[in-house]
Amino acid sequence: MDSFNDVLAxxxxxxxxxxxxxxxxxxxDGLEAVRFEAGGKVxxxxxxxxxxxxxxxxxxxxxxxxxxxxxxxxxxxxxxVPAAEKQEAPAEPEPEPxxxxxxxxxxxxxxxxxxxxxxxxxxxxxxPSGAYNPLFIYGQSGLGKTHLLTAIATEIKKNHPEFNIVxxxxxxxxxxxxxxxxxxxTDEFRQTYRPADVLLVDDIQFIAGKESTQEEFFHTFNxxxxxxxxxxxxxxxxxxxxxxxxxxLRTRFEWGLTADIQPPDFETRVAIIRRKAELLNLHxxxxxxxxxxxxxxSNIRQLEGAVKKLNAYYLLEGIQPAIGxxxxxxxxxxxxxxxxxxxxxxxxxxxxxxxxxxxxxxxxMRRTANISSARQTAIYVVREITGMSMEDxxxxxxxxDHSTIVYSxxxxxxxxxxxxxxxxxxxxIIKNVRS
Numbered sequence: 001m002d003s004f005n006d007v008l009a010x011x012x013x014x015x016x017x018x019x020x021x022x023x024x025x026x027x028x029d030g031l032e033a034v035r036f037e038a039g040g041k042v043x044x045x046x047x048x049x050x051x052x053x054x055x056x057x058x059x060x061x062x063x064x065x066x067x068x069x070x071x072x073x074x075x076x077x078x079x080x081v082p083a084a085e086k087q088e089a090p091a092e093p094e095p096e097p098x099x100x101x102x103x104x105x106x107x108x109x110x111x112x113x114x115x116x117x118x119x120x121x122x123x124x125x126x127x128p129s130g131a132y133n134p135l136f137i138y139g140q141s142g143l144g145k146t147h148l149l150t151a152i153a154t155e156i157k158k159n160h161p162e163f164n165i166v167x168x169x170x171x172x173x174x175x176x177x178x179x180x181x182x183x184x185x186t187d188e189f190r191q192t193y194r195p196a197d198v199l200l201v202d203d204i205q206f207i208a209g210k211e212s213t214q215e216e217f218f219h220t221f222n223x224x225x226x227x228x229x230x231x232x233x234x235x236x237x238x239x240x241x242x243x244x245x246x247x248x249l250r251t252r253f254e255w256g257l258t259a260d261i262q263p264p265d266f267e268t269r270v271a272i273i274r275r276k277a278e279l280l281n282l283h284x285x286x287x288x289x290x291x292x293x294x295x296x297x298s299n300i301r302q303l304e305g306a307v308k309k310l311n312a313y314y315l316l317e318g319i320q321p322a323i324g325x326x327x328x329x330x331x332x333x334x335x336x337x338x339x340x341x342x343x344x345x346x347x348x349x350x351x352x353x354x355x356x357x358x359x360x361x362x363x364x365m366r367r368t369a370n371i372s373s374a375r376q377t378a379i380y381v382v383r384e385i386t387g388m389s390m391e392d393x394x395x396x397x398x399x400x401d402h403s404t405i406v407y408s409x410x411x412x413x414x415x416x417x418x419x420x421x422x423x424x425x426x427x428x429i430i431k432n433v434r435s
Contacts, residue, residue, distance in 0.1 A: 004036045007070050008044070014066035015059075023349070026172055027055050028063075032082075040075045042067060045082045048192065051172075052079050054179060103150035109275055111268030114144060117259035121148040124232060125155035128163070128198055132257035134221075134231035138238050139261030142299035145234040149200045152232055156198055166196040170206040174213045174353050181212065190216075194223050198230045204253075205235045208428035209244040209354045221252055231256075237431070243424035264300065269293035272300055276307040277321075282314060288321045295330050306330055344382055344396055347433050351378040354429060363397055379405060380412040381429055 008031065015028045030051070034043040044063075046052040055063075056079050068074045105125070110118050117139075123131040137145050153165050173193075180189035193199060199220075207213050224231055238260070239245065239253040264272065270293045277284035284307070296302045309329035313319040345359075352359045355374035362375050375397065382393055394400040416423045 004033045007036070007067070008033045010070045011063065011066035014069055015062055018062065023345075026169075026175065027051060027059055031055075031063075034080060040073065041078060042075045043078045043080060046079050047082070048176070049081055049185075049188070051176070052081055053183070054175070055079055103147045104154055105151045107275065107279070108144065108147055108151060109264075109268060109272045111264050111271070113262040113264045113268060114139075117144075117148060117261045120257055120259045121152050121232075122155075124230060125152045125159075128156055128160070128230040129228050133225065134233055134253065134256040136233045136235065136239060136253050136256065136258045137261065138235045138258070140263065140298070141236055142301035143261045143263060144300055145261060146202055149202055149232060149234055153198065153200055156230075160197075163197040164195055165198045165200070166193055167200045167202075168193075169202040170204050170213075171353075173201065173217070174206060174210055177213055177216055178353065178356065186216075190220070193220050196224060196229060198232070199224055200232045200234075202234045203236070204233045205237055205242050205428070206350075206353075206432055207245065207249070208242045208432065209425035210356070212356055213353075214246050214249055218246070218249055218252075221249070225252070225255075242428060244421065244428045263298045266293055269297070269303060272303050273307055276304050277311075280307065280311045282307065282311045282321065284310075284321055288323055288326050291323050291326050292330060343386055343433070347381050347385065347429075348378050350429050350432050351381065354425065365398055376408045376412050376415075377426060377429070379408045381426065381433065383409060384430060385433060 012024075012028055012031070016024045019028065030047050032045040034045050036042055046055055060077055060079075063077050064075060067077070105118075105122060108114075108118060117137050120132060120135055121137070124133075124135050137148060139145055149167065153167050156163055157165055176192070177186075177189060180186050207217060221231060233253060235242065238258065239250045242250070245253075270289050273289045273292055274284055277289075288310075292303065292306050296306060306326065306329050310321045310325060313325055313329070314321065319325055348359045348362050351374050352362055355370055355377070357371050357374050361371045362378050364371075379393060379397060382388060382396065388396075390402045390405040394402060394405045397405075416426065
């Protein structure tokens with residue numbers, strides 16, 4: 001390893017293999033190296049107090065295990081919040097939201113499928129609160145919504161360095177709210193978001209069905225909008241299709257401008273491939289770019305993933321991009337599917353956030369009304385998405401027997417027939433897990 005950053009990157013990969021994507025992205029991916037002391041003490045920076053508390057309580061053992069696997073010896077792990085760390089270390093350039101330095105307007109490839117959303121994002125970045133407020137961008141996963149949100153934040157920060165810009169994904173917002181409620185620190189939570197000059201929220205569809213989160217976000221939205229602050233939201237579907245979204249939020253999301261992003265056409269896909277290769281200093285033959293564009297049609301992340309794999313082949317083995325090599329890279333990408341255990345973890349986590357309980361309570365034996373409802377919902381969604389047998393589902397829920405699972409499924413089916421709101425909540429949970 002050449003540096004502490006390399007060690008941390010390898011440790012993160014170790015953790016990534018052992019966590020569901022949502023958990024890894026929320027709690028581990030954003031960790032930053034601060035210092036590595038000779039005595040075997042590692043200091044890592046965490047984005048804020050809420051995330052710090054969760055990582056310290058739940059994931060420190062995994063981090064220590066990961067670092068030991070990379071270094072060959074055990075270390076102690078200390079977590080700090082960047083604001084506190086700045087008093088001891090020289091100030092460093094502030095990273096862009098989500099750590100994506102290349103997500104700028106200049107690096108966004110425009111085409112017929114995204115031109116309107118791009119123009120709207122530029123208008124907001126040029127004139128915060130004076131163009132469209134809120135701006136609501138929607139489209140399927142992997143089409144560039146996060147890129148546009150990050151580009152807006154980057155441009156506003158460049159033109160208005162004094163602005164307080166807050167960028168968050170809705171899953172993080174929800175988890176931070178839950179943690180703040182449990183810790184009795186909701187005032188501190190509100191002070192993270194309500195003083196914002198610009199609030200950008202990614203994956204807002206995850207707010208669906210979560211009553212406490214919707215209530216808090218409603219007041220946050222009202223506070224910011226009334227003060228003339230800019231709000232930008234991104235979702236995988238239009239607000240009217242987020243079925244268990246409260247009507248008062250739905251109407252507010254539609255107050256400003258709604259812009260959609262569609263899958264890119266062939267020419268745009270080729271341009272994206274060439275641009276990504278250019279950023280990596282990788283020579284990309286035209287026939288290879290066109291081959292990839294012809295086979296990966298709906299997801300920009302897959303296009304970028306193919307280029308990154310070709311770049312890895314070149315850097316590690318000296319293999320130049322060619323159609324035969326691209327076939328292998330594309331095969332790997334197209335075969336990427338989440339294993340059932342990962343999907344189950346994702347389902348239970350999403351249901352837990354919706355019902356404001358913990359995943360452990362859903363899997364456990366407590367039978368309070370709210371936990372029992374959450375458990376029945378989780379069992380039903382697991383069955384719907386995975387098609388697992390009753391016995392296998394029972395094993396995932398503290399070894400419950402076949403008859404208990406059958407009863408839960410029948411009870412849920414009857415409840416869904418009689419409760420439209422529950423039906424909409426379940427539909428949103430399934431969409432969120434599959435997104």
